[in-house]
Amino acid sequence: MFSFFRKKKYFTDAELTLIKSTIEQAESGTSGEIRVLVEKSTDGYDVLDRAAQHFEKLKMHKTALRNGVLIYLAMEEKQFAVAGDSGIHHYVKNEFWETVKLEMFDYLADGKTIDGICHAVQMVGTELQKYFPHQSSDRNELPNDVVMR
Numbered sequence: 001m002f003s004f005f006r007k008k009k010y011f012t013d014a015e016l017t018l019i020k021s022t023i024e025q026a027e028s029g030t031s032g033e034i035r036v037l038v039e040k041s042t043d044g045y046d047v048l049d050r051a052a053q054h055f056e057k058l059k060m061h062k063t064a065l066r067n068g069v070l071i072y073l074a075m076e077e078k079q080f081a082v083a084g085d086s087g088i089h090h091y092v093k094n095e096f097w098e099t100v101k102l103e104m105f106d107y108l109a110d111g112k113t114i115d116g117i118c119h120a121v122q123m124v125g126t127e128l129q130k131y132f133p134h135q136s137s138d139r140n141e142l143p144n145d146v147v148m149r
Contacts, residue, residue: 009148010038010075015114016146022118023144026125031132032067032088033142034124035060036117039149041076050074051081054147061085063141067132069124071104071117080104082120091131100124 011019023034035058042050051072055061060068066087073080082100084092100123107116 011114011146018114019117019121019146020144022121023125026121026128027140027144029134030067030125030128031065031135031138032069032125032128033060033063033140034069034071034121034128034144035142035147036071036073036121037147037149038073038075040074042074042079047072047074047077047079047081048083051083054149055083055085058142058147060142063087065132067128068142069128071120071124073113073117078108080108082124084124088128088131092127096127 019036023036026034037051037054037058039054045053051070054072055068055070058070060070063085066085069082069084069088071080071082080101082097082104084097089097100120103123104116104120107113107119
């Protein structure tokens with residue numbers, strides 16, 4: 001039996017391009033890595049656990065300075081999480097992650113999903129720059145495209 005599953009497209013090409021360029025701009029001043037992953041559902045997992053699963057699948061824990069950050073959204077459940085690796089978490093602690101989530105929530109509650117994602121990316125980029133400034137030897141360790149699952 002054949003099954004044809006078509007992923008729902010949550011964002012336009014222009015919106016995906018905007019998120020990608022926001023990631024590129026945010027990463028331009030840091031050695032840190034930012035990824036955005038959007039999927040239909042958490043498949044019954046706690047949203048933070050699901051984000052952690054994807055964090056590992058995307059090999060975000062393999063960055064040289066352990067300074068990757070994942071912004072994860074589950075569209076069906078209208079849930080999201082922001083997960084940072086141990087390198088950045090050492091500096092910013094839970095208060096920073098809570099602030100990012102609260103500010104992102106305000107955008108999402110107003111139906112401004114793209115603005116919320118881009119704002120969160122900018123906030124994360126600013127923090128990463130403080131603790132992991134860009135070095136001449138830095139290279140982009142992870143792709144900047146939005147991952148759609």
